Amino acid sequence: MELLTLLIAMPLVAAIILLIVKNNSIRRGVVFTFGAAIALLSIVFAVIYLGGGPIVLWEASDSGFSLFAGIPGSELGEHVSFGMFILEMALSAIIIFLCVRYRKIVPLVLTLIQVPLVVWFEFTKSKAAHEATLSFVKIDSFSIIMILIIGVIGSLVCVHAAGYMKDDQEHADHEGRPDRRRFFFFVMFAFLSAMFGVVVSDNLSWMLFFWECTTICSFFLIGYTKDEVAIKNSFKALAYNMIGGIAFITALIVMASYESIGTLSLSGLLDYGVGNKAMGGQDPVVNLVVGLLVVTGATKAAQMPFSTWLLGTMVAPAPTSALLHSSTMVKAGVFLIIRLAPLLGVSELVTINLTPGLLTVMLGGVTFLFASLAMISQTNAKRALAYSTIANLGLIVACAGVGTEASVWAGIMLIIFHAVTKCLLFLCVGTVEHRIGSKDIEEMDGLLGKLPKITSYMIIGCAAMFLAPFGMLVSKWAALKAFVEAGNFWIVMFLAFGSAVFLFAWTKWVGKLTAVMPDRENLEKSVSFEESFVNAFLALLTIITAVSFPWISDGSVIPYLNSAFALIPTGDLSALSKGNMIIMVVMVLLLIILTLLFYGKGRKKNTHLYMAGAGKGDDLTYTGSMQKTVHIQNRNYYLNDIFPEDRMVRLGTITSAAVLAAVAAYYVYIGLALYTMLASGGFS
Amino acid sequence: MISFYGSEISYFQVITAAVFVVCGPLVGGLIAGFDRKITARMQGRQGPPVLQPFYDVLKLMEKEPATVRGSQDFYIMTSLIFCVITGVFFFGGGNLLMVIFTLTTADILLVLGGFASNSSYSQIGAERELVQLMSTEPMIILLTIGLFLAKGSFGVAEIISGGPVAFPYLAGLFIGVLYIFTIKLRKSPFDLSMSHHMHQELVKGLTTEFSGRTLAAIEMMHWYENVIFLGFIFLFFANGTPLWWVLGIVVCLFLYFVEILIDNTYARMRWQFTLKSAWAVTIIFGGANLLVLYYLHASQLLS
Numbered sequence A: 001m002e003l004l005t006l007l008i009a010m011p012l013v014a015a016i017i018l019l020i021v022k023n024n025s026i027r028r029g030v031v032f033t034f035g036a037a038i039a040l041l042s043i044v045f046a047v048i049y050l051g052g053g054p055i056v057l058w059e060a061s062d063s064g065f066s067l068f069a070g071i072p073g074s075e076l077g078e079h080v081s082f083g084m085f086i087l088e089m090a091l092s093a094i095i096i097f098l099c100v101r102y103r104k105i106v107p108l109v110l111t112l113i114q115v116p117l118v119v120w121f122e123f124t125k126s127k128a129a130h131e132a133t134l135s136f137v138k139i140d141s142f143s144i145i146m147i148l149i150i151g152v153i154g155s156l157v158c159v160h161a162a163g164y165m166k167d168d169q170e171h172a173d174h175e176g177r178p179d180r181r182r183f184f185f186f187v188m189f190a191f192l193s194a195m196f197g198v199v200v201s202d203n204l205s206w207m208l209f210f211w212e213c214t215t216i217c218s219f220f221l222i223g224y225t226k227d228e229v230a231i232k233n234s235f236k237a238l239a240y241n242m243i244g245g246i247a248f249i250t251a252l253i254v255m256a257s258y259e260s261i262g263t264l265s266l267s268g269l270l271d272y273g274v275g276n277k278a279m280g281g282q283d284p285v286v287n288l289v290v291g292l293l294v295v296t297g298a299t300k301a302a303q304m305p306f307s308t309w310l311l312g313t314m315v316a317p318a319p320t321s322a323l324l325h326s327s328t329m330v331k332a333g334v335f336l337i338i339r340l341a342p343l344l345g346v347s348e349l350v351t352i353n354l355t356p357g358l359l360t361v362m363l364g365g366v367t368f369l370f371a372s373l374a375m376i377s378q379t380n381a382k383r384a385l386a387y388s389t390i391a392n393l394g395l396i397v398a399c400a401g402v403g404t405e406a407s408v409w410a411g412i413m414l415i416i417f418h419a420v421t422k423c424l425l426f427l428c429v430g431t432v433e434h435r436i437g438s439k440d441i442e443e444m445d446g447l448l449g450k451l452p453k454i455t456s457y458m459i460i461g462c463a464a465m466f467l468a469p470f471g472m473l474v475s476k477w478a479a480l481k482a483f484v485e486a487g488n489f490w491i492v493m494f495l496a497f498g499s500a501v502f503l504f505a506w507t508k509w510v511g512k513l514t515a516v517m518p519d520r521e522n523l524e525k526s527v528s529f530e531e532s533f534v535n536a537f538l539a540l541l542t543i544i545t546a547v548s549f550p551w552i553s554d555g556s557v558i559p560y561l562n563s564a565f566a567l568i569p570t571g572d573l574s575a576l577s578k579g580n581m582i583i584m585v586v587m588v589l590l591l592i593i594l595t596l597l598f599y600g601k602g603r604k605k606n607t608h609l610y611m612a613g614a615g616k617g618d619d620l621t622y623t624g625s626m627q628k629t630v631h632i633q634n635r636n637y638y639l640n641d642i643f644p645e646d647r648m649v650r651l652g653t654i655t656s657a658a659v660l661a662a663v664a665a666y667y668v669y670i671g672l673a674l675y676t677m678l679a680s681g682g683f684s
Numbered sequence B: 001m002i003s004f005y006g007s008e009i010s011y012f013q014v015i016t017a018a019v020f021v022v023c024g025p026l027v028g029g030l031i032a033g034f035d036r037k038i039t040a041r042m043q044g045r046q047g048p049p050v051l052q053p054f055y056d057v058l059k060l061m062e063k064e065p066a067t068v069r070g071s072q073d074f075y076i077m078t079s080l081i082f083c084v085i086t087g088v089f090f091f092g093g094g095n096l097l098m099v100i101f102t103l104t105t106a107d108i109l110l111v112l113g114g115f116a117s118n119s120s121y122s123q124i125g126a127e128r129e130l131v132q133l134m135s136t137e138p139m140i141i142l143l144t145i146g147l148f149l150a151k152g153s154f155g156v157a158e159i160i161s162g163g164p165v166a167f168p169y170l171a172g173l174f175i176g177v178l179y180i181f182t183i184k185l186r187k188s189p190f191d192l193s194m195s196h197h198m199h200q201e202l203v204k205g206l207t208t209e210f211s212g213r214t215l216a217a218i219e220m221m222h223w224y225e226n227v228i229f230l231g232f233i234f235l236f237f238a239n240g241t242p243l244w245w246v247l248g249i250v251v252c253l254f255l256y257f258v259e260i261l262i263d264n265t266y267a268r269m270r271w272q273f274t275l276k277s278a279w280a281v282t283i284i285f286g287g288a289n290l291l292v293l294y295y296l297h298a299s300q301l302l303s
Helices: A002-020 A024-049 A073-101 A105-132 A141-175 A181-200 A204-222 A228-257 A266-278 A284-300 A308-315 A318-327 A330-339 A354-376 A381-402 A405-436 A452-466 A471-486 A489-514 A529-564 A578-598 A645-676 B011-042 B052-062 B072-091 B096-116 B120-151 B156-161 B171-184 B212-235 B242-265 B271-302
Strands: A055-059 A135-139 A621-623 A629-631 B002-004 B007-009
Touching: A002 A024, A002 A181, A024 A141, A024 A181, A055 A073, A073 A105, A073 A135, A073 A204, A105 A204, A105 A228, A135 A141, A135 A181, A135 A266, A141 A181, A141 A318, A141 A330, A141 A405, A141 A529, A181 A204, A181 A318, A181 A330, A204 A228, A204 A266, A204 A284, A204 A308, A204 A318, A204 A330, A228 A284, A228 A308, A266 A284, A284 A330, A284 A354, A284 A645, A308 A318, A308 A381, A318 A330, A318 A381, A318 A405, A330 A381, A330 A405, A354 A381, A354 A489, A354 A645, A381 A405, A381 A471, A381 A489, A405 A452, A405 A471, A405 A529, A452 A471, A452 A489, A452 A529, A471 A489, A471 A529, A471 B096, A471 B120, A489 B096, A489 B120, A489 B271, A529 A578, A578 B007, A578 B072, A578 B096, B011 B052, B011 B072, B011 B212, B011 B242, B052 B212, B072 B096, B072 B156, B072 B212, B096 B120, B096 B156, B096 B212, B120 B156, B120 B171, B120 B212, B120 B271, B156 B212, B171 B212, B171 B242, B171 B271, B212 B242
Parallel strands: none
Antiparallel strands: A055 A135, A621 A629, B002 B007
16 A cells, blocks of 8 residues: 555655746656656556456555554545545635636536535535445556556656657747746646546545546646637536536445445445346446446546547647547546446346446447547547547447457457557657647658658557557457457447548558658757657557567456456457467567568669659659649548538537437436335435 | 467368468469450450460569669568468468458558659559548458358358358348449449559559569459459358359359459449448448348357
8 A cells, every 4th residue: 555655646746846846957857757766666566466366455444554554444544535525625616716717607517516516425425435335445457557557658748748848838938928837747747646546546436536636637738828729628628527527426426325335435336236247137226326437437538429628638738638648537537437347238138237338338339430430531630639539439438338358358458559559649749740830641741751760650650550460450359359249230330430431541641651752851850858768668669569468468457357257257358369369469570570671671773753744853843834843742532521520520429419318318217217116215 | 280379270271371372363363364355355355365464464573673762662562461461361261350450451551552652643542542441341341240140250261161151141241242342353433543544644543653573563462352352252152062162163253254344334433432332332231231130140149
């Protein structure tokens, strides 16, 4: 427990130091030192705990601190909860103040709904529920995977930011924007701390506290530049995430009020639900709680109909996007939903259990398809990446919804690969944007000549996002197989079309990057050390994960599945046979070797492009009408008339909202049915 | 039997895979030769000898090596290698999903080869090739799922060696695959990405900037690919008995003849039509077929 506390406290210490430090060189030093320390500490933590079964670090009888050895864990836990409650109220007060100051009605109303719920919960339900809660902090292989992602990738983003924000501030000075970098780094590191909290809390009221912290951190990060759009989008993100927060606190209230669950611990909920499921039964109240938590996760994971806030985050500096999209924020959403996977599932045998499972699958599937379609028309690299994030998260959510071991395997692998790759891509796009002054994909013509290293990393990243034999595609393959075996028709259709769209959207971008144009000026020297280092490191990490994934699976994912599905085995643990995984690894190696050996090594005579006889001989210009010299401009297909972004998003939002409404109506129906049977007791 | 991380691979599978590597281009080239001959006869010409495609490729190999960009040939060579690997997976009896994903990678590498030179003509071709990929990919994925539902396995070895003949269960998918087949063979009306004839807006499309050995490699890749696609059609009929083996091969050849006929009777369609029509066919025939399979057969086959 001490080690874990250190892990949560370390980013917080860094945050406070960075809030004070004004000098940029010292700031860079602090960021680098603490980044390395956090990454190392999370690795140490993983080495100690990875591979074993779940361990309760803070239980009802013992808090795990040698300092508080005599005090029961639940008693200490209650004090901690009260501290969190006070902090949460303070944060809510800040939010209310900001809402009033900027005249934002919707987030204000949502806060005013949430605060009384939290207060009421704290003073009526919390005490009894805490006494009944057996475990407060629990770690297993899945939380350790998350700790590694947050600790290593999150720190890398912060280090990259140290270089990036220096350039950014130069632009800012130009625009007359004040220097808010101290606050920026404070929030970045505080975010990591909150994320560690989310993934290790077994007590859901603690998780809620950290959850709200991530919401508020992201709110401040999105609004960093304080211009009109940034403020608007930050409040939008806040509002959407508060819907999730309200669903979360409602779930807690139901859990604490319902005798059969009674506890606030997530593992208690899972044990009870899985126990029921193993006996072939189900509890509608559990389904309600799970449904509410799925909605909570879906808001944070930017699933349709709650997806638009994530697009708004694109106004923030690139490291913010990288952090939100890869290791934190949205990953918290899918983390929670995957945790619930044993209680989801679309098996026809358990008919009522169908609802939360079906809800999850449909939300994820619809999001995957329509976000992929919306990605086609994006020329803005950051928006294209954002839609790809939403789509991939949709796939992960659908994997959780299918709820078999094989599908959850695919979901967790997707989380791992996506975190590394998406981080790499966002950071590269950020670096490129500062060099060429644009994040438009169409401006990336001949980038390989201007920024050979960064562009190569980007190509690696893009390939890893959609191409066999890299991890994302392998996971998608596993997901497809798991979906087919689970017998769900719609999700299979969504995946078939979504994958095809993904191919198109990504390849045309990679095509731009791979195109070689003569006489490009090399701009690589102006890239800061932090950025070069982090981008290179992430590219390497992308390749390492692609090559080592069968062993990542053995060492971390399989042990988690073994314990989570111990009572309700659903067949194969992983969707792919070990043999096929090894073949994929060999193919990655082959691709790397071929590239190293042969790329650009040809010794052929060079000729010129075919330009119907009008070329000027430099492969860049030709003689046009009136003997004018015209530059060649090649443009990609964006299919705006076939798949317009706004219509795709609207279609997805309407479809998913309809699914949500249908499930909600079903719950109301079940609720009424239960109410009539209330005589039998159950609610206290 | 060879044991590979828990999977058993028979010597027969190794041999068929090796046969594909060696004989794939021979069969593919011969088919291309007959294609040209039959096409010529349909147009009232004498046509080249059946072995002409081989002469062409051999001649290309002897041309002086020249390229626009040093890097572009890399993509084509890698694409060819991945295409051969695809065939090895397929004819070695491997997992069908692995086959289609590897084939997609081969196609993507070809497209990147088109992009690499930054030539306007080859980029248009590459872009259209991508549209073709996007048009056909859903149908191919649905086909593998249909085969899984009908046969209970994604393994090519299991699909061809026993069980019921898949065709009656997959009639809708079969129609869909036929539609896709024309696009995949890059034949008219869907010869969008690389035309066979020089003097048009597309010039030679994706292949415009390639010459000599690299162009020969593209041709060889095309032969390999065609054999793999015919293999996909064959899967509809194979059930391990000689009668259906022969019937499957006859159907494959007949369908190729039909493709030649279509090639000669249709003008090129627009890429927008290709995409929309392919997806419509996929949803109507493929989707409906799968839906029926799920509700009629899946529960008993899966249990």
